[in-house]
Amino acid sequence: MPVPHDIAAETELWDAFAESAFNDHAEPVFNWTQYTDHGPGSELLGDPASVLEIGCGTGRALAYLAQRGVTARGVDLSPVMIKKVTDRWGDSGAEFVCGEVLDFLRDDTRTYDAVYSIFGAAWFADPGQLFPLVRQRLAPGGVFAFSQPPAIPGAYGPQGMYKGGFAGKAMFTYRYSYRPAIWQRLLTRAGFHSTDAQLIEAPEPDHIDTLLVRGHIHPDAPGARAGSPYPPVKL
Numbered sequence: 452m453p454v455p456h457d458i459a460a461e462t463e464l465w466d467a468f469a470e471s472a473f474n475d476h477a478e479p480v481f482n483w484t485q486y487t488d489h490g491p492g493s494e495l496l497g498d499p500a501s502v503l504e505i506g507c508g509t510g511r512a513l514a515y516l517a518q519r520g521v522t523a524r525g526v527d528l529s530p531v532m533i534k535k536v537t538d539r540w541g542d543s544g545a546e547f548v549c550g551e552v553l554d555f556l557r558d559d560t561r562t563y564d565a566v567y568s569i570f571g572a573a574w575f576a577d578p579g580q581l582f583p584l585v586r587q588r589l590a591p592g593g594v595f596a597f598s599q600p601p602a603i604p605g606a607y608g609p610q611g612m613y614k615g616g617f618a619g620k621a622m623f624t625y626r627y628s629y630r631p632a633i634w635q636r637l638l639t640r641a642g643f644h645s646t647d648a649q650l651i652e653a654p655e656p657d658h659i660d661t662l663l664v665r666g667h668i669h670p671d672a673p674g675a676r677a678g679s680p681y682p683p684v685k686l
């Protein structure tokens with residue numbers, strides 16, 4: 452059963468997140484995990500000339516890529532966050548768009564060598580709708596990669612999530628959790644040619660790991676151009 456996303460209410464929640472999470476002094480960084488200076492970086496995207504980050508939040512990963520010559524574009528639901536990241540990172544060359552990811556992808560006409568999400572919109576949008584839309588926007592040889600916490604055992608599918616504690620205004624959203632093999636099956640069904648899913652271990656025992664999932668488009672897919680290699684996951 453699909454859950455009833457209320458995008459206006461979710462926008463309010465993420466605007467509140469933006470007010471608390473954005474730090475003007477944070478530097479560009481590309482980090483898939485929730486731990487500082489831990490785990491792999493942007494090399495897991497291969498060597499893309501163009502990227503789209505879905506649910507780009509604080510914009511630090513896009514600024515990191517833009518500073519290295521990548522054509523970097525991000526979409527995020529929160530107008531508050533988009534204003535902050537445009538002011539902070541606009542000079543890097545990264546482009547930021549305010550929009551709901553499914554609506555944005557339905558209207559988008561560009562293609563990208565990589566689409567990615569770091570605890571971003573791939574965690575908060577229905578993968579049954581999201582994955583085929585991402586697939587359509589990827590160039591031959593392209594990759595879709597996303598990270599988020601692994602599912603809690605037994606708790607699969609859309610999960611309701613209140614913002615902050617359990618007092619105050621009732622703001623909630625839904626996030627999606629599956630076992631790695633199910634994420635891979637969802638990608639295959641959406642038209643990805645090969646997939647992988649890996650756990651990046653937390654820096655300390657018994658702490659929360661990070662799940663990293665990728666789907667690849669074959670370089671010889673219709674309309675292919677040469678190149679766009681992507682490396683296997685080495686974690």
Ligand SMILES: C[S@@+](CC[C@H](N)C(=O)[O-])C[C@H]1O[C@@H](n2cnc3c(N)ncnc32)[C@H](O)[C@@H]1O
Pocket residue numbers: 465505506507508509510511526527528529532550551552553568569570571572575576
């Ligand atoms: C937990 S934050 C993490 C984002 C980012 N990795 C960062 O470092 O800030 C999730 C982001 O996804 C965005 N988001 C959630 N649902 C979305 C949707 N349906 N469409 C677009 N963005 C969405 C939120 O606005 C938020 O900025």
